[in-house]
Amino acid sequence: MIYFHLDARSGVPTYLQLVQQVRQAVRLGILRPGDQLPTVKEVVSSLAINPNTVLKAYRELDREGLVEGRRGVGTFVSGEPPSPPPEGVKELRVALQRWVAKAKAAGLDEEGMTVLFDDTVRPPITSRVA
Amino acid sequence: MSSSAVLETDGLGKRYGSKWALRDCSLAIPAGSVTALVGPNGAGKTTLLQLAVGLSEPSAGSVHVLGRSPRAESHSVLPAVGFVAQEHPLYRGFTVAETLKLGRKLNPGWDEAVAIERVERLSLPLDQKVGKLSGGQQAQVALTLALAKRPELLVLDEPIASLDPLARREFLQSVMAVVAETGTTVVLSSHIVADLERVCDHLVILALGRTQLVGPIDEILASHRLLTGPRTDAEAVARVHEVIREEHTERQTTLLVRANGHVYDSRWQLNEVDLEEIVLAYLGHRGSAPMSHETFREAMTG
Numbered sequence A: 001m002i003y004f005h006l007d008a009r010s011g012v013p014t015y016l017q018l019v020q021q022v023r024q025a026v027r028l029g030i031l032r033p034g035d036q037l038p039t040v041k042e043v044v045s046s047l048a049i050n051p052n053t054v055l056k057a058y059r060e061l062d063r064e065g066l067v068e069g070r071r072g073v074g075t076f077v078s079g080e081p082p083s084p085p086p087e088g089v090k091e092l093r094v095a096l097q098r099w100v101a102k103a104k105a106a107g108l109d110e111e112g113m114t115v116l117f118d119d120t121v122r123p124p125i126t127s128r129v130a
Numbered sequence B: 001m002s003s004s005a006v007l008e009t010d011g012l013g014k015r016y017g018s019k020w021a022l023r024d025c026s027l028a029i030p031a032g033s034v035t036a037l038v039g040p041n042g043a044g045k046t047t048l049l050q051l052a053v054g055l056s057e058p059s060a061g062s063v064h065v066l067g068r069s070p071r072a073e074s075h076s077v078l079p080a081v082g083f084v085a086q087e088h089p090l091y092r093g094f095t096v097a098e099t100l101k102l103g104r105k106l107n108p109g110w111d112e113a114v115a116i117e118r119v120e121r122l123s124l125p126l127d128q129k130v131g132k133l134s135g136g137q138q139a140q141v142a143l144t145l146a147l148a149k150r151p152e153l154l155v156l157d158e159p160i161a162s163l164d165p166l167a168r169r170e171f172l173q174s175v176m177a178v179v180a181e182t183g184t185t186v187v188l189s190s191h192i193v194a195d196l197e198r199v200c201d202h203l204v205i206l207a208l209g210r211t212q213l214v215g216p217i218d219e220i221l222a223s224h225r226l227l228t229g230p231r232t233d234a235e236a237v238a239r240v241h242e243v244i245r246e247e248h249t250e251r252q253t254t255l256l257v258r259a260n261g262h263v264y265d266s267r268w269q270l271n272e273v274d275l276e277e278i279v280l281a282y283l284g285h286r287g288s289a290p291m292s293h294e295t296f297r298e299a300m301t302g
Helices: A014-027 A040-047 A051-063 A087-105 A110-121 B045-052 B074-080 B096-106 B112-121 B135-147 B165-182 B217-223 B235-240 B275-283 B293-301
Strands: A067-070 A074-077 B005-016 B019-030 B034-038 B060-065 B081-084 B153-157 B185-190 B202-207 B210-216 B224-230 B242-248 B252-258 B269-272
Touching: A014 A051, A040 A051, A040 B165, A051 A067, A051 A074, A051 B165, A087 A110, B005 B045, B005 B185, B019 B045, B019 B060, B019 B185, B019 B202, B019 B210, B034 B045, B034 B165, B045 B060, B045 B153, B045 B185, B074 B081, B081 B135, B096 B112, B096 B135, B112 B135, B135 B153, B135 B165, B153 B165, B165 B185, B202 B217, B202 B275, B210 B217, B210 B275, B217 B224, B217 B275, B235 B242, B242 B275, B252 B275
Parallel strands: B034 B185, B034 B202, B081 B153, B153 B185
Antiparallel strands: A067 A074, B005 B019, B005 B060, B202 B210, B224 B252, B224 B269, B242 B252
């Protein structure tokens, strides 16, 4: 069993914080296949958050195949944890290290690089038509 | 009328003498939602809630709870509505046990098991006078009275304003546990936005007796953006998007907009805005004159 915690100042949506904590617990082996996640009522009673937020997080984890909801019983960690980072990640890291060296040479400090990186990663905008 | 709306108003208004406390209010609160009603003091929050629970008569328009009028059909509506008024008024000279007994006598649908379970779990002292309890415990007693009716709609008027941070958290934990268990629809008013973001999924912003914004919080957060760019007129942006607030310095313009689809203009740097910022912008949204941040905060706290 794991306990969730929330960082109100992180800017990360609450449901995503829950998703990330389950992913991490599974990766670290704190949660193993067959383990039950806290029930929605347990989570909301401890964190004082909306039940729909927990449901949204569990649905997302279910969609990823990391957990499995069993109607009327609970939500359980399914199957094996995701495989360790593939070779591709190593290559990307090396390329990124080269980029960082280049950026430093161009006079960018750490903050400057982060801004540039975030700006590039993030989609231009983000809003949905109501 | 949509069948899934637990609380629905249409052109609802309330006038005291010549002054409208609430005007032209149309909204629908979906079943199972937790709705925050926010706005400065005097915005009409309490007026709206009192109309919803049948404590006052509309001057204009209509209000329906579970599809029925809370005044004309009070016998069928009120047993399904739990209401905790501001400052959770209780008989201070009654003990907790006597208070629960009163609740049992007054409410035909009273569920004693719900009351007892809560009193035990919260360690509320049954033979203590209510007036001697802490603010947080009094709030929990008031909530227990409302919950033992097993309400389909739970209406809470400024439930946490008078509580310390710990009692505030405990109160919201209680309410969320009930929502998880029973799917009760909750409407709660507050002028504190910070605690509400994690608790609520729908938002109604009231100011000057009128609704300024109504909708699911997810959609509200997704559609509002802060645009920062070189000093410029807001007009071009306003043709496509709704400009909620504009601020200018000599060199820079900052716009808080409700985006209508994508913002493509590369002159603008786009940032997400949190709920508090959005609420403050709407409360300051009274014309074209930009206001300082401090003024918004004052507007917020009355």
